[in-house]
Amino acid sequence: MTITEAPHATRRLSTSMAMVEAISQEMERDPSVFYMGEDVGKYGGIFGSTTGLLDKFGPERIIDTPISETAFIGLGTGAAVEGMRPIVEVMFTDFMGVCLDQIYNHMAKIHFESGGNVKVPMVLTMAAGGGYSDGAQHSQCLWGTFAHLPGMKVVVPSNPADAKGLMTSAIRDDNPVVYIFHKGIMGLAWMAKNRRAIDEVPDGEYTVPIGEARVAREGGDVTLVTLSLSVHHALDVAEKLAPEGIDVEVLDLRSLVPLDREAILASVGKTGRLVVVDEDYLSFGVSGEVVATVTDQDPGMLRVPVQRVAVPDVPIPYAHDLEYAVLPRHDRIEQAIRTATSR
């Protein structure tokens, strides 16, 4: 667990600009890196993941693909096996269903099946999440699904600096890394932004180690474990409740695989109260694993029932009011914190 302090000079960038900066710097550093996916060229990525990169690196390294996820993810895997460092984009996590085999049975397992003799240094980027009425097939997070399947690291940045640092680390990692960015953190001009979507980002080479959670806010009364966009909702609520004397510690997991269990245990050991906020589906996912991390060690650490705020096992509804009723938004998070700290 680390509390990241910026190592050197910074500027304010949006999360998408910070992510692009990391990709650009690594592509300059290493000619074996290339970026491939749908609409990553002239369009610059539907969610701004490659803005400006085509002009800088040309169509040989910023490559538009057909709508053939199985083929081009497999292409990335094969290129990685031969020593290249592909970054492959699946436009939405929701589309994993047409290509999961290449992801979980190939990209993620080849290293193990080869007894460690073959490496697959590849980054698989995906946009995730809802909140803008895109319906049940374009609003899912699904990071719990990727984290459940062995052989791939899973990173989930929540802010510009981590987006840059984790992307740099992911590209340099010798393992497959699934890099999931929530659309709501990117700071896109055409989508509602939280105020932290544009923030200080270190200049130059900047890495954030994969597998280390970040204490986004220190507090002593209750531990709120969360990730990605929900970090911001959690911080908003924490700030709102502070004047009432409710002191919330917000832990930003930053990566699910590896999971920083020490960070979870350290914080819950301090507060004795646990709230987990996850925009993925409630059951059989992230929230249960966070809880089990504690009970594997000592259930006695938990002084009150755990509050899990997640999507209640329902497809994401289209209508705004229905969607916001199932998303883990401020109202539900506040209620959970109040309940956890009420006794």
Add this chain to the structure above:
Amino acid sequence: MTITEAPHATRRLSTSMAMVEAISQEMERDPSVFYMGEDVGKYGGIFGSTTGLLDKFGPERIIDTPISETAFIGLGTGAAVEGMRPIVEVMFTDFMGVCLDQIYNHMAKIHFESGGNVKVPMVLTMAAGGGYSDGAQHSQCLWGTFAHLPGMKVVVPSNPADAKGLMTSAIRDDNPVVYIFHKGIMGLAWMAKNRRAIDEVPDGEYTVPIGEARVAREGGDVTLVTLSLSVHHALDVAEKLAPEGIDVEVLDLRSLVPLDREAILASVGKTGRLVVVDEDYLSFGVSGEVVATVTDQDPGMLRVPVQRVAVPDVPIPYAHDLEYAVLPRHDRIEQAIRTATSR
């Protein structure tokens, strides 16, 4: 939670024969039921899921398909939308990666997206599990993945009677039901069997309600929550430890969606000790959800750390000794029970 007592006369059948009997009875009862998949015709299903059905119902209702899971699962969904009751087989859960979109974004979501106006009464059967050195792409359980994604029920029988009763209920259910049978429970002639793979099965129409766990063994010292093949390993160990005065309650979940949370709470409330045994991957899966079921209610129910016995987030190795080192077998289960009851 129910303790199933056989309603009427029984005979001893293997799990595969019991499953086939349910399918056969429902096909006689309802002409809209048909069974479709790879090698389900003359071959009778690689794991005996359709033995004898082709002779009885002919190729119009027992249908061999090309190796096109996306197409034929979608075909099943479309036929269900039009009022038929398809049973569609995916030969191994491991193959979900080539067809998950039809499963989780279509079969499972159409009812919700239609606001309840369209029904998808379909059963999706899959063989799961390892233990016979079939390697990393043919030995997975993955039921935690299906259970995480909303809109489909997930049943996981462990014995012949439940295999029949749950299949009958699944076929009659107006929702998509994923029916996952572990190869090791089927009582196949060519695979190692546990002695309960052939057991008493009620005659005639027999249903087991979906969503009700079964107390496979009553006990007062520790609650062992498990499912499918692991139920038998758990019972073996429980019987072994009984003479030492360690009294294990074994809870067979039988279905993951809906999850019988009351049954879990009732048993843990009684014993105060919890062991979860799951042949799926450890993290972000079934074991965490079982634990969270308790901590959502009252962490104080847990007097000692929870013991989770599952596949430790590693692809299933081929070599026998390596595979048995990662599977939740007797040795690891016994160790977990001893640890949970040691203080």
Add this chain to the structure above:
Amino acid sequence: MTTEAASSASIPQQARGRAAPLDPAVRVKLYETMALSRAFEEAILSEYHADKGPGFDIGKGLIPGEMHLSAGQEPVAAGFCAHLTADDAVTATHRPHHFAIAHGVDLRKMAAEIYGRETGLGRGRGGHMHLFDPETHFSCSGIIAEGYPPALGQAFAFMRRGTDRIAVAVTGEGAANQGGFHESLNLAALWKLPVVFVVEDNDWGISVPRTASTSISSNADRAAAYGIPGERVENDVEAVYDAAGRAVARARAGQGPSLIEVHTLRLWGHFEGDAQGYRPELSEVSEHDPIPRYEQLLRNDGLLDDEKVAEIKRLVDTAVGDAIDFAKSSPVPDPTSATSHVFA
């Protein structure tokens, strides 16, 4: 709403390679269907952008979320659905409105769904990419090419019941490079399912031109890979009507599936908010609008005149206005019901 007045003798048949002249009533109906579809899309277009500001926030307004409109592709839907009844199934894509309208989905319930209202086709759960209408066996999916497989099942059920009902499955040219496309065509051909596969080739998959996604110039040539007929026609509603007629008749006769690609036109952006910076000759796109062209043809053939055109415009505007009024005056779903309808 059709006229017998004019003879169609003046129609240059060869031009559309038809033996017998097309019934004037059919021709006017094709025009009306396209006009209704376009009126709906234009209304949604302005309604969608009406309250997205300041700036453009995709999540804001009475119609939030992605919006893929079908302007320019009306000939495809009108030409195919003219051969269908409400007993036939249609599975459409993320760009479904023209097919829904041409197939006769209730305009009010459809509009209400797009506005996310309780009176909508999906009680506001689905949205514009997830329109399900049991009454006309219409559905769509937002996942590329994945609308094809369910159509096979509907056709399978129709066939098993001994009816001559069929399913029409639609994708775009970009989707024709997705695995589900291939699996569906092989299985339908193998089992002689009563399906008609339609590929709407509008030259673009978002920002990726067909030349950068597809290794051959016509998906009709892919039909041979399954031993079924394949045909490619231009964005002329009567050419589509003729090709569709052949494919539908073949399916109804139990002779199996066909693949028809229509080289159509994406008149607007991929979705609303798409600046189309990637698209050359953007300014000239509107010149290829198929509706004014067809209107002119019917005027030349004496089937339409100013009065008739105005009357049709009145009628479609009224229908669309009524649907949108219905939607906007309908109740929004009760948030406490958000978790209902997961299971039957």
Add this chain to the structure above:
Amino acid sequence: MTTEAASSASIPQQARGRAAPLDPAVRVKLYETMALSRAFEEAILSEYHADKGPGFDIGKGLIPGEMHLSAGQEPVAAGFCAHLTADDAVTATHRPHHFAIAHGVDLRKMAAEIYGRETGLGRGRGGHMHLFDPETHFSCSGIIAEGYPPALGQAFAFMRRGTDRIAVAVTGEGAANQGGFHESLNLAALWKLPVVFVVEDNDWGISVPRTASTSISSNADRAAAYGIPGERVENDVEAVYDAAGRAVARARAGQGPSLIEVHTLRLWGHFEGDAQGYRPELSEVSEHDPIPRYEQLLRNDGLLDDEKVAEIKRLVDTAVGDAIDFAKSSPVPDPTSATSHVFA
């Protein structure tokens, strides 16, 4: 191990439609490759069944698990790999041994992997469906058709580095109806990747005959759907060699992929333990064994005689015996290392 002795004048060229006679050395080498592959499969066959009893328990014995043997399909591997070097990549299927052997994968390491030993290609983690050899860029997958996409990436890397190295991607005819097959061919054709796609049509996908899985009679006809050359040849190693030569040359020259289907023979069951009750004329299958047939041809052409055949048999048996001895005498992996090698 080849002879220049005999002239090949007596070869009925027309029969194999070749202009120039095939080099005798190549012909004998093709035979030797097939003989080695067959010897290996026969040895694994008996080793596999040696300790599965009483009865047959698939999980028992020194070689547990599913076992898909390639007997009868040797001409495909021998014919293709004769054109490759260790710098070229091969991605095979769940039935990979013949391609691994023909491509020059170390026989000892391969046998050791099949026996699940620490000295195996995958330290016993992979097994017979998961053979990975970085030295010869060989790999395989147990998921139908999913071995194709990674081959594209290997070819992509070779092309980007300006080499003339290529990738050969193999599936069965059953796999040709899987989505990944379609996506891979389109993408490889679109980007002119140096890949040769091989379909081993052994008439069966487990118990499902090609006629019940595939809507057309030859997958070579599917090449046109991607604008690439397609060819179908019979199970004659020289016919395969010729077709492979054309496709490999084309790929090395930067002209893009080809698709070649070989109508081959599954001499044994789908996997060991398969009684093949579904298979008609089971008794006559062995008559079509391609190896004795080719041996006879080379005898007729004076390239083989009893002595030469015996010598080859000795050599391949020795090599196979040595590999199996190595495997059986190698240490089994330490169970405490079961969780290692998940991450690099």
